Amino acid sequence: MTNYILRRIAQAIPLLLIISIILFTLMQAIGDPIATLGARIPPKPEDKERLRRQLGLDLPVFFIDCKTEKLSLSPGNKPSLGTKVGNILTNTDCQFSLYNQYLVWLVGNDWRMVDMDGDGLGDVPGKRLGVLRGDLGTSLVTRRPVVEMIADRLPNTLILMVTVEIIIILLSLALGLYSALRPYSAFDNIATGLSFVGFSMPVFWLALSLMYLFAVNFRRWGLPYLPTVGMFDPAVGKTPAELIKHMILPVATLSIISIAGYSRFVRSSVLETLGQDYVRTARAKGLRGIIVVMRHALPNAVLPFITLIGLDIPFLLAGAVVTESIFAWPGMGRLFIDHTERSDFPILMGILMLIAVAVVFFQIVTDVVYSFVDPRIRLD
Amino acid sequence: MAVSSIKTNVSSAKVSLSPSALAVRRFRKHRMAMVGLGLLILLALYITAGVVFSHGYCAPIGQDVSGESYANCNDTSLKLRSPSAEHPFGTDVIGRDILARTVYGGQISLLIGLSAAIMEVALGALIGLIAAYYGGWVDNLLMRIAEAMLTIPNLFLLIIGARFFTNAIPNINLFGRELTGNVIIIILIIGFTSWMYVARIVRANVLSLREQDYVSASRALGASDSRIIFGHLLPNTIAPLIVSATLGVAGAIISEAYVSFLGLGVQGATATWGNMLEGAYRYLETAPWLWFFPGTLILFTVLGINFIGDGLRDALDPRSTRHI
Numbered sequence: 130m131t132n133y134i135l136r137r138i139a140q141a142i143p144l145l146l147i148i149s150i151i152l153f154t155l156m157q158a159i160g161d162p163i164a165t166l167g168a169r170i171p172p173k174p175e176d177k178e179r180l181r182r183q184l185g186l187d188l189p190v191f192f193i194d195c196k197t198e199k200l201s202l203s204p205g206n207k208p209s210l211g212t213k214v215g216n217i218l219t220n221t222d223c224q225f226s227l228y229n230q231y232l233v234w235l236v237g238n239d240w241r242m243v244d245m246d247g248d249g250l251g252d253v254p255g256k257r258l259g260v261l262r263g264d265l266g267t268s269l270v271t272r273r274p275v276v277e278m279i280a281d282r283l284p285n286t287l288i289l290m291v292t293v294e295i296i297i298i299l300l301s302l303a304l305g306l307y308s309a310l311r312p313y314s315a316f317d318n319i320a321t322g323l324s325f326v327g328f329s330m331p332v333f334w335l336a337l338s339l340m341y342l343f344a345v346n347f348r349r350w351g352l353p354y355l356p357t358v359g360m361f362d363p364a365v366g367k368t369p370a371e372l373i374k375h376m377i378l379p380v381a382t383l384s385i386i387s388i389a390g391y392s393r394f395v396r397s398s399v400l401e402t403l404g405q406d407y408v409r410t411a412r413a414k415g416l417r418g419i420i421v422v423m424r425h426a427l428p429n430a431v432l433p434f435i436t437l438i439g440l441d442i443p444f445l446l447a448g449a450v451v452t453e454s455i456f457a458w459p460g461m462g463r464l465f466i467d468h469t470e471r472s473d474f475p476i477l478m479g480i481l482m483l484i485a486v487a488v489v490f491f492q493i494v495t496d497v498v499y500s501f502v503d504p505r506i507r508l509d
Numbered sequence: 510m511a512v513s514s515i516k517t518n519v520s521s522a523k524v525s526l527s528p529s530a531l532a533v534r535r536f537r538k539h540r541m542a543m544v545g546l547g548l549l550i551l552l553a554l555y556i557t558a559g560v561v562f563s564h565g566y567c568a569p570i571g572q573d574v575s576g577e578s579y580a581n582c583n584d585t586s587l588k589l590r591s592p593s594a595e596h597p598f599g600t601d602v603i604g605r606d607i608l609a610r611t612v613y614g615g616q617i618s619l620l621i622g623l624s625a626a627i628m629e630v631a632l633g634a635l636i637g638l639i640a641a642y643y644g645g646w647v648d649n650l651l652m653r654i655a656e657a658m659l660t661i662p663n664l665f666l667l668i669i670g671a672r673f674f675t676n677a678i679p680n681i682n683l684f685g686r687e688l689t690g691n692v693i694i695i696i697l698i699i700g701f702t703s704w705m706y707v708a709r710i711v712r713a714n715v716l717s718l719r720e721q722d723y724v725s726a727s728r729a730l731g732a733s734d735s736r737i738i739f740g741h742l743l744p745n746t747i748a749p750l751i752v753s754a755t756l757g758v759a760g761a762i763i764s765e766a767y768v769s770f771l772g773l774g775v776q777g778a779t780a781t782w783g784n785m786l787e788g789a790y791r792y793l794e795t796a797p798w799l800w801f802f803p804g805t806l807i808l809f810t811v812l813g814i815n816f817i818g819d820g821l822r823d824a825l826d827p828r829s830t831r832h833i
Contacts, residue, residue: 148657159672325541325819329812331763333770334804337790337797345794357793447662451767455790466771469668477669481661488660 130500133508134493141489148485149260150191152478153231157190160472162269183245184269185238185257188230195223234266234478235259260482266475270468275479278464283446285360286453286460289376290445293383298438301388302431305395310422312400320392327389336382336455343378358457379456383449395434402430432503439495443487447480535824542820548813552806556619559612565595580609581778589796599798601785611802614780617688618807619758621696621765621781626757628700630750633707638738640708641715652712655705663702667764670698671773689779695768699761707753714746748825755821759814766807782807 163177163186172180181187228241237259242251258264265275308317340357347354355378356362361371402408403426411425412418448462457463461480468476500506526534536542564575567582574582587604590596598607640651658666671694681688718724719742727737762782768774769783776784782803789800 144653144657144660147653148660151654151657152661155669159669325815326808326812329759329808329815331766331804331807331811333766333786333790333800334808337793337800337804340790340793341797345797444662447665450664450668451770454771465665466668469672469773472672481665484662484665485660 130497130508134497137493137496141493145482145485145489149235149478149482150231152481153190153234156474156478159469159474159477162186162472162474164472185230185233185243188228188233189224189226190230192225192227192229192232193223194226194229195221233257233259234475236261237264265479265482268468268473268476270471270473270476275475278476279461279479279483282459282461282464285458286448286462287445288372289379289453289458289460290383290448292376293380293387294438294441294445296380296384297387297391300384301391301395302434304388304392306399306422306427308392308396309399309403312396317396324389324393327386330386330389332382332386332449332451333455335385336378336452339378339382340455360458375456379449379452379458382452382456391434391437394437395430398433399426399430402426405429432499435502436495436499439491439498440488443484443491446487447484532824536820539820539823541816542824545813545816545820548809549817552615552810552813555806556612556615559608559615563606563609563612565606577613579606580613580780581605589792589799591796592798598802599796601799602788602792602796607785607798607802610780610785611782611806614782614785614803615806617692617775617779618762618765618782619810621692621699621775622758622762622810624696625699625703625761625764626754628696629703629757629761630707630754632700633704633753634711634743634746634750636704637708637711638715638742641712641719642734642738642742648712651708655708658702659705663764664767666702667698667768668771668773670702671695671768689775692775692779692781695765695775696761698768699764703757703760703764707750707757710749710753711746714749715742718742718745751825752818752822755814755818759811759818762807762810762814 163172163180163184178187228238233255234257237257238255239258241255243253243255244251245253257266260266263276265279267274268278271278304320308320311317343355344357345354356375357378360375361367362375365371403422405426408421408426411421416425446461448458448460448465450462450466452458453460453462454466465477465480496508500508560576563577563579564573565579565582566572567574567579568584568586569582583603583605584600585604587596587600588602590600590604592599596606596608598611601607601610636651636655640648680690681693724737724741727741732740765774765781766783766786769781770786772787774783774787775781785803786800789796792799
């Protein structure tokens with residue numbers, strides 16, 4: 130077992146490195162963070178230059194740094210090497226550079242002096258510690274540490290998503306089991322039809338419909354209505370009752386869609402188990418129906434469901450981008466979308482790497498847990 | 510196959526049907542798939558025949574217009590009108606007719622859905638085939654990349670991808686229509702961020718097919734790699750590919766809607782069901798028709814496609830005993 134876990138961790142490290150390289154490459158093209166700073170008055174070119182240097186954005190991105198020069202072909206100008214495309218001659222020159230943005234992001238720059246005034250010589254010792262030592266960098270927009278900004282939003286997201294996940298587990302087990310015990314009954318057929326509608330529903334459509342019915346129309350009809358946006362009503366304050374009231378609609382939106390799919394999964398899994406020989410044996414020896422189902426069929430039927438839930442857990446951290454946007458819920462999804470618009474890549478890298486690490490971690494945990502609950506599985 | 514043909518043809522046991530005829534028969538007996546097909550035929554009629562309703566007087570130009578120019582005619586004096594005889598679905602924030610825009614937007618949404626699904630399946634099948642057939646480090650590298658991309662939630666990848674190409678492409682002309690260039694971008698992004706599951710299915714299938722005798726026989730006869738891959742392995746994995754492609758259309762339409770809803774999708778005058786929803790939630794109380802009509806059309810389309818996908822899965826895989 131220990132060997133297995135160690136091997137899985139050893140496999141996870143290169144995977145996470147590949148992920149970070151793919152993401153870091155994508156980040157270079159989401160827009161120039163400097164260009165979006167200073168919204169009204171565009172900063173002067175020399176200010177931009179200084180800012181770029183201070184933020185370490187002047188460094189080459191990766192270890193191999195290629196510069197492509199465009200030279201126009203004039204009679205007197207005869208460069209020795211390069212490729213000719215039409216009338217433009219490009220000269221590509223690649224250099225290896227150890228000190229680059231990716232390395233600073235990964236391991237920090239406290240091991241060398243940083244050039245602040247642009248004379249090519251280091252004058253201030255670096256302060257970045259790098260992701261490997263838990264420093265996710267500083268937001269380019271707010272200048273606050275990324276770790277702090279994520280820590281601000283994470284509880285909001287978790288309170289929403291963990292509630293959603295608990296409701297999903299309980300209701301899909303109940304609905305799936307009930308359907309499986311009465312297959313092809315009226316209830317089962319209706320549940321099947323509705324579940325198709327449920328998982329075909331775009332999340333915004335459901336969110337807006339629920340809001341329109343329970344917030345807008347209930348208010349119009351003089352019924353008690355639900356709030357639509359935010360976590361608390363500023364007039365009332367941060368009370369638990371307010372929080373619950375504000376959670377009802379986003380939780381309903383997010384859980385209805387998942388319950389639709391998961392309850393069908395539980396149903397088919399229970400139906401399959403009920404056809405097994407050991408269930409027939411249990412019935413044959415005269416056990417009551419409820420005991421056969423609860424003690425013999427259900428525990429075996431929910432085994433694959435454990436994997437499904439285990440692989441869901443890391444994505445709870447990510448929040449729900451669309452739902453959080455509609456309900457103005459200040460969670461991780463909103464943080465991500467807001468800072469994408471401002472090309473604030475340290476935040477985006479931080480959120481995405483946090484999710485990636487959580488996914489890899491929970492994959493290992495799920496496999497290990499599975500081998501405990503199902504002794505037929507051996508991990509070697 | 511013999512067993513299932515006896516089972517499905519008890520009444521006409523003497524007629525022996527080909528596997529594909531059997532699949533068609535199973536599909537036609539699938540009640541939900543037939544409902545889905547009916548739904549999609551209605552939607553197809555809506556976005557094609559609906560064009561005839563797209564005409565009327567356009568005040569800013571000062572003349573009667575028809576076709577897409579009516580859908581793009583923004584008469585700001587008519588903004589946010591509720592549904593009426595003249596504008597059955599109401600008008601949007603700058604006074605464009607929503608009915609006409611759902612017709613033309615539907616064409617673009619389906620174009621995006623179909624092209625992205627084709628790209629997803631083509632890319633996934635190619636990568637899966639290469640990984641399984643060559644094995645070794647090629648397989649390892651491709652599957653690690655697939656794993657890496659599956660680790661990041663799809664919507665996050667889509668958002669970054671959409672930022673990647675903002676306004677990078679000029680307008681294009683397709684079937685006589687002027688389209689905003691980032692329709693192509695959205696198709697590419699959805700295709701590039703959704704091939705991973707297809708690649709995994711194809712790879713797993715080909716890994717088992719590769720050991721079959723007919724592949725060894727073909728190799729012994731001197732067939733080239735590409736002949737074995739495209740002549741033998743690919744046709745035998747076609748069933749899961751058809752199902753993935755069908756469900757992929759629904760996935761792509763939803764992806765486009767999410768990205769556009771967040772304001773990062775197709776921009777400009779070109780309507781899609783997704784970008785008609787952008788910002789509509791700000792008018793939740795005052796103008797619910799803004800999001801209701803395009804949103805419901807997306808729901809019906811996705812529902813129809815999911816029904817058909819389910820029917821195809823049951824029809825193409827005779828071993829599946831799944832009855833819903």
